[in-house]
Amino acid sequence: MRSLSLVLAVLLTAAGCASASDEGGGETGTGGTGPITFATGRDTTAYLQPLLDRWNQAHPAEKVTLLELPEAADEQRAQMVANLQAKSTRYDVLGLDVVWTAEFAENGWIIPLERGLFPLDRFLPPVVETAVYKNRLWAVPYTSNAGLLYYRTDLVKKPPRTWAELRDQARQIMKKQDIGGYAGQFLAYEGLTVNFSEALQSAGGQIVSRDGTEVTLDPAKAQIALDFLLQGLREGWIPKESLSYKEEESRLAFQEGRLAFARNWPHAYGPARAKLGKKLGVTRLPGLNGPGSSTLGGANLAISAYSKHQRTAQEFIRYFTSLENERRVLTEGSFPPVWTELYDDPALIKRFPYLPVLKESILAAKARPVSANYNQLSLVIASSVAKALGNPSSESADDVAASMKSELEEIIRTQ
Known part of the structure; x- marks a missing residue:
């Protein structure tokens, strides 16, 4: 552990950084110690409090209190933004969706950290990149x-590696078993942005440049x-x-036997394993070719x-x-950890195959567009794709790809 003086120096330096661009922003915290709050989405597996209790037992003068926000990410963000725009000191540690880093840093709502x-x-290297904005760790x-x-x-002998294989297998199974072939999250919300982004990346494309300053969407690859x-x-x-599925609907459709294939996050594994x-x-x-x-x-x-106890928070x-x-986090909460070595642990692999x-x-994954205006970009992507999927015959x-690119460029120009 670094010396206390180094930690203090880092925090005093961070306190003077109001935003990613060092322009504007509000007052920063005092960098002190004391009780803190941890604001994050609702804990649906009840794993968080025992972890917090361990900290509290060892730090009676710097106890942490869990502040559970709504389960939906957009509602979490709305509450955090309202709190931070008011420069409230109520939140100390923030549990941020990985796509919020740029927005919160650019607005001076969070402080930079010493790597x-x-x-x-x-x-895992791609995971670290989600916490970096303009070459600083936030x-x-x-x-x-x-x-x-x-x-x-029981229906698939060899899992598909390409879209063509997925299509062929899904069609054959449908004819023999009279069940649906494949589904993801296709309702017009963040999940649709994710599903389209994955399809685009899997065809060799991307939406914006790594620094978020240029729309790099290739209409031809978006069309694919x-x-x-x-x-x-x-x-x-x-x-x-x-077309009405979010994560939960697609999970249930698959584990209840209504789909042969389904795209979902790792959290769906436990319930599906228990059922199937x-x-x-x-x-x-x-993907397209693999x-x-x-x-x-x-x-x-x-x-x-705006935290008054940033040293404790750190x-x-x-x-x-x-x-x-x-x-x-993995064994008690069933959430994917960020330490590389945990993915190679034989005991954990036996429990989580x-x-x-x-x-x-x-x-092999890619981050979503890095932009302080990510929410606007996501709305354009989801609404454009939803329009196309809602009327696939016409x-x-x-045309959808070209229109989407034009709208995204307008957002990037005005940011």
Whole structure:
């Protein structure tokens, strides 16, 4: 552990950084010690409090209180933004969706962190990148996520590696078993942005440049990605009811035997395994010409710029993202950890057989567009794709792609 003087120096330096661009922003915290709060989404597995209790027992003068926000990410963000815009000191540690880093940093709502205080070299590299904005570390990775393809081993002899193989297998199974072929999250919300992004990446494309300053969407590749989904709807191996699916609906459809294949996050593995047993298989998402690329998910921990106890907040984050705690995040919360070595642990693999595939998926995954205006970009993507999927027989994929690119460029120009 670094000396206390180094930690103090880092925090005093951070306190003077109001935003990612060092322009504007509000007052920063005092960098002191004392009780803190941890604001994050609702804990649906009841694993958090025992981890917090361990900290509280060892730090009676710096206890942490859990502030549970709504389960939906957009509602979490709305409450955090309202609090931070008011420069409230109520939140100290923030559990941020990985796509919020740029927005919160650019607005001066969180403070930059010293890289050397955290074992980032032992974390999965793509996960670390989600906490970096303009070459500065603004948060510490806490959990990761990547999309996986779930399939029925009693119906599928060899899991598909390409879209063509997925299509052929889904159509054959439909004819023999009278069940749906494939579904993801196709309702017009963040999940649709994720599913389209994965299809685009799996066709070799991207939406914006790494620094978020330029729209790099190739309409031809976007058309290929859209056609993959449109073809499935036209031919019926993607059921029309999947246009109303979010994560939960697609999970239930698969584990209840209404789908042969389903795209979902790792959290769906436990319930599906309990229901399907040895009939459950999991692999990487297929792509145009081989294994596809998932979209990175997960959560990072950041410190509010208005916290009065930033030093305690930083030490809490060091504790909460430690190897020992990350193991508990997996074993007690069933969330994908960020430490690389946990994915290679034989005992954990025996308990969570999907870990090797998940590691491959995370290492091959891509982050969503890095932008302080990410929410606007996501709305354009989801609404454009939803329009196409809602009328697959008449919507031209190339027209949708061109229109989407134009709208995205307008957002980037005005940011």
